[in-house]
Amino acid sequence: RKEVEQDPGPFNVPEGATVAFNCTYSNSASQSFFWYRQDCRKEPKLLMSVYSSGNEDGRFTAQLNRASQYISLLIRDSKLSDSATYLCVVNVRGFQKLVFGTGTRLLVSP
Amino acid sequence: DAGVIQSPRHEVTEMGQEVTLRCKPISGHDYLFWYRQTMMRGLELLIYFNNNVPIDDSGMPEDRFSAKMPNASFSTLKIQPSEPRDSAVYFCASTLRGQPQHFGDGTRLSIL
Numbered sequence: 521r522k523e524v525e526q527d528p529g530p531f532n533v534p535e536g537a538t539v540a541f542n543c544t545y546s547n548s549a550s551q552s553f554f555w556y557r558q559d560c561r562k563e564p565k566l567l568m569s570v571y572s573s574g575n576e577d578g579r580f581t582a583q584l585n586r587a588s589q590y591i592s593l594l595i596r597d598s599k600l601s602d603s604a605t606y607l608c609v610v611n612v613r614g615f616q617k618l619v620f621g622t623g624t625r626l627l628v629s630p
Numbered sequence: 631d632a633g634v635i636q637s638p639r640h641e642v643t644e645m646g647q648e649v650t651l652r653c654k655p656i657s658g659h660d661y662l663f664w665y666r667q668t669m670m671r672g673l674e675l676l677i678y679f680n681n682n683v684p685i686d687d688s689g690m691p692e693d694r695f696s697a698k699m700p701n702a703s704f705s706t707l708k709i710q711p712s713e714p715r716d717s718a719v720y721f722c723a724s725t726l727r728g729q730p731q732h733f734g735d736g737t738r739l740s741i742l
Binding site for chain 1: 661665671672673674675678680685686721725727730731733734735736
């Protein structure tokens with residue numbers, strides 16, 4: 521079983537739609553959680569950290585369920601520019617070592 | 631501010647050749663990471679350094695791979711001999727403890 525699992529997609533949604541991605545992790549001792557965004561042929565970039573109480577950054581909402589070991593990302597009012605691959609990221613030993621999911625691809629169409 | 635700088639951006643070479651990838655971390659960062667990304671396996675951590683010392687190299691696939699960090703501003707990842715299955719995008723990232731990792735643009739490696 522992979523340490524971090526994501527649905528690869530692609531998720532095809534129209535502009536303005538709300539879309540949600542889930543991610544599950546296997547190591548119950550995981551301490552920190554993140555969502556990264558990766559555009560085609562570019563490097564991954566931090567989108568947002570995920571806090572236990574859930575957190576929001578504009579149109580993006582991240583939630584963590586430690587009991588079920590899953591993380592979610594909700595994107596409201598999708599924009600064309602949101603088209604990218606979203607990587608679920610978990611640390612397994614301290615903050616520095618990160619484990620990346622294989623990503624969920626989002627395509628937002630006009 | 632300059633970000634993480636990797637070179638070369640692209641490398642195409644024949645199997646059996648030695649390949650050297652280079653990385654300059656962000657000045658002041660004390661952690662450096664090497665990752666490999668493929669369609670099948672996603673982004674995998676190969677090795678990471680703290681203050682130029684290798685901390686965890688459990689992700690290095692085999693003895694053909696080696697990494698060094700001779701000083702705080704430079705690291706190399708070497709593959710010798712290279713094989714077609716090593717074809718991937720190799721990313722270098724750096725960070726300060728407690729901060730998000732910053733990635734370089736990556737090196738696209740093709741082994742023919």
